[in-house]
Amino acid sequence: MSAALLVGAMLAVTLGTALLALSQQRHWNAVMGTGSKPGNLPQRLGWLLISVSLVLTILRDGGSFGALSWPLQAGFGALLTSGALTWMPGVMKPLARWFGR
Amino acid sequence: MAQFGDGFRQAMHWTHTWLGVVLGIVMFAVFWMGTLTIFAPEIDRWMIPETRIVHAKREISYDLLLSRLPPDAASSDYINFVVPDERRPTIGFSYRGADGTFSDHELDPVTGRPLAVTDSRAGTGFIYPFHLSLTIEWQNLGEWIVGLAALAMLILLISGLVIHRKVVTEFFVFRPRRKARRATLDLHNLSSLLGLPFYFLMPFSGLLIFAFVYLPWGIAEPFGGDLAKAAAAISGDYDPGARTGRAATLASVDAMKREAEAMWSAAEGVPVETNLVRILNHGDDSAVVYFRNTFPRDRVVLSEYVAVFNGNTGQVLQDFAKPPIGHASSWVQGAHFMQFGHWPLRWLYFIGGLGGCVMIATGMLFWLSSREGKLARFSPGHRTVEALTIGGVTGIIIATCAFLVANRLLPPGATLWADTRAELEVHAFWLVWFATFLHAASLRAQAWAQQCWAIAILAATAVTLNAVTTGEHVTAALSDGYLAVAGVDTVLVITAGAAAWSALKLRPASKPLPVPAAHTVE
Numbered sequence: 001m002s003a004a005l006l007v008g009a010m011l012a013v014t015l016g017t018a019l020l021a022l023s024q025q026r027h028w029n030a031v032m033g034t035g036s037k038p039g040n041l042p043q044r045l046g047w048l049l050i051s052v053s054l055v056l057t058i059l060r061d062g063g064s065f066g067a068l069s070w071p072l073q074a075g076f077g078a079l080l081t082s083g084a085l086t087w088m089p090g091v092m093k094p095l096a097r098w099f100g101r
Numbered sequence: 102m103a104q105f106g107d108g109f110r111q112a113m114h115w116t117h118t119w120l121g122v123v124l125g126i127v128m129f130a131v132f133w134m135g136t137l138t139i140f141a142p143e144i145d146r147w148m149i150p151e152t153r154i155v156h157a158k159r160e161i162s163y164d165l166l167l168s169r170l171p172p173d174a175a176s177s178d179y180i181n182f183v184v185p186d187e188r189r190p191t192i193g194f195s196y197r198g199a200d201g202t203f204s205d206h207e208l209d210p211v212t213g214r215p216l217a218v219t220d221s222r223a224g225t226g227f228i229y230p231f232h233l234s235l236t237i238e239w240q241n242l243g244e245w246i247v248g249l250a251a252l253a254m255l256i257l258l259i260s261g262l263v264i265h266r267k268v269v270t271e272f273f274v275f276r277p278r279r280k281a282r283r284a285t286l287d288l289h290n291l292s293s294l295l296g297l298p299f300y301f302l303m304p305f306s307g308l309l310i311f312a313f314v315y316l317p318w319g320i321a322e323p324f325g326g327d328l329a330k331a332a333a334a335i336s337g338d339y340d341p342g343a344r345t346g347r348a349a350t351l352a353s354v355d356a357m358k359r360e361a362e363a364m365w366s367a368a369e370g371v372p373v374e375t376n377l378v379r380i381l382n383h384g385d386d387s388a389v390v391y392f393r394n395t396f397p398r399d400r401v402v403l404s405e406y407v408a409v410f411n412g413n414t415g416q417v418l419q420d421f422a423k424p425p426i427g428h429a430s431s432w433v434q435g436a437h438f439m440q441f442g443h444w445p446l447r448w449l450y451f452i453g454g455l456g457g458c459v460m461i462a463t464g465m466l467f468w469l470s471s472r473e474g475k476l477a478r479f480s481p482g483h484r485t486v487e488a489l490t491i492g493g494v495t496g497i498i499i500a501t502c503a504f505l506v507a508n509r510l511l512p513p514g515a516t517l518w519a520d521t522r523a524e525l526e527v528h529a530f531w532l533v534w535f536a537t538f539l540h541a542a543s544l545r546a547q548a549w550a551q552q553c554w555a556i557a558i559l560a561a562t563a564v565t566l567n568a569v570t571t572g573e574h575v576t577a578a579l580s581d582g583y584l585a586v587a588g589v590d591t592v593l594v595i596t597a598g599a600a601a602w603s604a605l606k607l608r609p610a611s612k613p614l615p616v617p618a619a620h621t622v623e
Contacts, residue, residue: 021272031543076452
């Protein structure tokens with residue numbers, strides 16, 4: 001259960017930061033090319049997932065550990081997102097396709 | 102108003118630039134060694150192979166250990182036992198001799214007998230103190246320098262946020278294929294933003310921990326200016342006074358330990374165990390026995406329960422628990438000490454620490470690269486900063502690897518002049534570090550690639566030497582349950598690979614500009 005919560009929190013925060021990045025036109029274009037827009041949904045869902053990761057972290061670790069581990073998890077998730085955008089933007093395409101318009 | 106804003110930003114830009122240039126190397130050294138300190142006990146196991154013991158919970162009789170004291174410890178005014186745990190599996194034993202010098206030993210947790218261990222300061226004895234004082238002990242100068250660097254880092258973080266105009270729109274941006282200067286700034290901004298809360302917490306908590314050094318007058322003021330009294334009130338220090346000279350037999354320390362733990366557990370509602378057993382004025386009728394629980398495994402906050410017993414009667418003299426002012430800072434201090442048993446968080450700290458190193462190094466690199474192609478790069482100031490940056494970044498990593506290699510190469514009992522084996526390892530660190538500055542000063546930008554090769558070769562050599570001298574290569578260490586050794590080796594292999602990759606990628610930033618010819622005025 002504890003490991004599942006940790007993995008869940010990491011997945012949520014990584015997906016959340018990926019969606020926040022996709023909500024910016026610059027990164028959207030890098031992934032999907034020009035001609036479409038991300039809309040508002042990626043940003044809202046991104047913040048929601050980041051909030052979910054906070055809840056999962058506190059459920060697993062409590063507030064005291066959570067206050068330390070959640071910002072570091074979020075930074076690590078953002079690092080993965082940034083790495084994907086830099087070297088493998090294509091891996092974010094399946095995610096972006098859900099929100100294109 | 103707009104002009105005021107621009108002026109403020111310019112002022113912050115100036116502050117950010119010059120604080121970074123002046124103190125960047127100290128900050129990098131502290132952050133690098135701090136990052137390694139996260140795994141200091143694991144580095145101890147790697148560097149002191151005789152302490153590679155799989156920990157198991159055992160009842161340790163301190164009465165038995167005290168019955169076997171060396172003759173010069175029997176009348177010591179200070180005897181200390183550190184209770185073993187999964188990261189430090191041996192019983193730490195130290196005492197102060199009649200001449201005032203300390204003797205440190207590692208005891209076998211099963212037999213209680215002293216282990217013949219490799220003489221090394223390793224992680225706990227060198228890397229950890231380097232992180233907090235650069236090992237400069239004179240007048241606490243090292244702690245003041247590190248404190249200044251911590252304060253500078255807080256100012257740099259705030260000023261960096263002020264001068265970074267596109268925090269949101271460039272949050273995820275890294276463009277490695279653009280010009281080196283642009284890519285360096287991207288990496289500096291990215292690494293700064295991703296770990297920002299961590300980078301604030303570390304210097305702030307470090308300053309708080311050393312408030313006794315930085316702000317002694319304020320802390321001592323409510324205690325009539327007596328800092329020792331303040332320390333006693335906050336951390337439970339106990340002074341038994343001078344020895345009376347009347348011999349006395351110590352009551353059962355094991356019974357006192359049980360009583361201390363029972364008191365703490367009743368107060369806490371969960372089992373609380375002692376981390377430290379200390380006997381003051383042993384063999385004298387003024388003897389006291391001191392127990393402390395500082396680092397609970399299951400939470401961030403330090404507990405710092407202290408119980409002091411009369412050594413002869415076994416009666417409680419002091420049942421100390423941290424006062425409210427202590428609790429107020431305990432979480433912040435515990436977050437910095439990081440002695441809790443949360444392994445995923447420990448690794449996140451490690452990654453965060455490396456991110457901090459990247460942030461500091463790229464900041465210094467950006468200063469250098471923004472002067473590439475300009476005549477300024479020929480100035481003595483620029484050349485000095487360049488040499489200090491290269492030696493301060495890749496140089497300290499080389500020196501750390503050399504410290505590990507020296508640990509595996511020096512024979513047992515090695516001495517040179519009056520220096521012990523442990524001191525020779527430390528000398529190897531400083532000598533190699535100094536040499537990297539000279540190398541950087543002579544080769545300038547080309548030194549980056551060569552120093553990366555040096556890191557790769559030394560890291561790989563350290564792993565090989567560990568396998569050859571102890572037989573505990575990664576798979577053997579894993580099968581024997583020595584996760585600490587396997588972990589250090591794995592990090593060294595990754596370091597070697599990353600350094601070799603960097604060396605292949607690195608090119609001198611630009612061809613040197615022709616030096617302007619001197620003209621003779623006729």
